[in-house]
Amino acid sequence: MSGCCDSDCGLQPVQQRQRTTLRAVLAINAVMFVVIVIGALYARSSALLADSLDNFGDALTYALSLYAVSRGATVKAKVALFKGVLILLAACAVAGQIIYRLSVPSVPVFELMGLFSVLALLANSLCLYLLWRHRHEDVNMSSVWECSRNDIAANISVFLAAGGVWLTGSGWPDIVVALALVLLLLRSAWRVISSAWRELQQAGTG
Structure with missing residues (x-):
């Protein structure tokens, strides 16, 4: 006789695939946080720093998601x-x-901004590829997918900001892109929080 019920046996392979993927993207984001934050400090770029903080948040996110894989709704x-x-x-x-x-103006080093944004884009593209098949499995993996998709937009934005700094010779493109990333993060936070809140309400009334 089987040691698990049909539903549990069906879930176990899915959960194992989720764990494997989350471990991989966790490692990638932890490494990239260290790399990008160093680049941001040397480049004096707010947009690149936003990108590095995003990687740090993602690493925490993936660790939490790994914990939640086999838990209930x-x-x-x-x-x-x-x-x-x-x-x-x-x-x-x-x-x-x-x-x-804004209070302490400076011009970022656009060469470093461009280089590190491309490195981050390559790393996050790999994460997005790994997470693609999990994006509709549950609220846990859906929120992870949301974070990863934001990363791609952020990386491209930082690269464009580097081009803007190069063309204008000022730090304003960096500031403008950083502001856009703030709005992107706020939108993502709203979507994840509202989705999770709905799930909690359904679990409480189920």
Whole structure:
């Protein structure tokens, strides 16, 4: 006789695939956080710093998602809610950095911005590819997919900001892109938090 019921046996392969994918993207984002934050500090770029904080938030997100893989719907929804709060905090951190750059103006090093944004784009494209098949499996993996998709938009934006700094010789393109990333993070936080909240309400009334 089987040691698990049919539904559990059906879920186990899916959960194992989710764990494998989450471990891979967690490692990628942890490494990229260190690499990009060093690049951001040397380049004096708010947009690149926003990108590095996004990688740090993603690493925490993937770690939490890994924990939630085999848990119930309520736990997954709570983890997704916490991830939404992390995205919101990242938006606030970038907004604070923008205020600092406005009070202490500087021109970022566009060569470093471009180089590190391309490195981040390659790494996050790999993450997006790995997460693609999991994007509709549950609220946990859906929120992970949301984070990864944001990363691609952020990387492209930073690369464009580097071009803008090169063309204008000023730090304004960096500031403008950083502001756009704040709005992107706020939108993502709203979507993840509202989705998780709906899941919690359904679990409470189910």
